[in-house]
Amino acid sequence: MSQPRPRQPGERAFTLALLALSLFLLYQAYTISGFSAVSSPGVFPMVAAGVMVLSLAAVLVRERGRPDPAGFVRQVTPPVLLGSIVLIVGLMVTLEPAGFVAAAGGFLFATILFLQRGRPVRAALVAAVAVVAIYVVFRIGFQVVLPEAGWM
Incomplete structure (x- = not known):
């Protein structure tokens, strides 16, 4: 007999989040028209959300004994x-x-520096070229008003 599949990281939290969303959708479907008749507009969304709630509840019950992975x-x-x-x-x-200009330049410089683990000259060059290109395309080309410094 095969071993049960180990639980993946975040699997239980994701299932609980989906269950909460499904319950919210069930409530929203009920607010459409209530359950006044089988042919009312909210019945199909209520059935769909109900199936989601029951399916996720079954998954949680089936998986309740399995431990979460380490790390x-x-x-x-x-x-x-x-x-x-x-x-x-x-x-x-x-x-x-x-x-x-200053915020995006600083953000791009810090992000490139962080992701490349060093190389500050290259990070500054790439950030400067990117900010100038974005500024030219959006401010001059599309005439989008970009945020200006609030302290000036």
């Missing part, structure tokens, strides 16, 4: 992902006060 956080959120998230949040925070 879940390391496999689901590797350092590169966490570093990228920090850099994106930094871009969001600095975009309005520093303006597009």
Whole structure:
């Protein structure tokens, strides 16, 4: 007899998230017209969402005894992902006060430097060329108003 398949990282959390979404969709389907008649507009969406809820509940019941794999956080959120998230949040925070050119240039420089693990001259060159190209295409070509520095 074959061994049961090991649980994958994030499998239980993903199933729970899908179950929560399915319950929300079931509620939304019910708000369309309630369950006043079999031919009412909300019946098909309610049946579809109900099948999703029952299927996901069956998966959770079937998989309840299997342990989660070791190293879940390391496999689901590797350092590169966490570093990228920090850099994106930094871009969001600095975009309005520093303006597009400075914020995007700093973001691209830091991101390239982080992903290449060094090479600051190359990172600065690539970031500068990219920001100039974006500025020319969007500001001059398409005439899109890009955020300017709020402290100037």
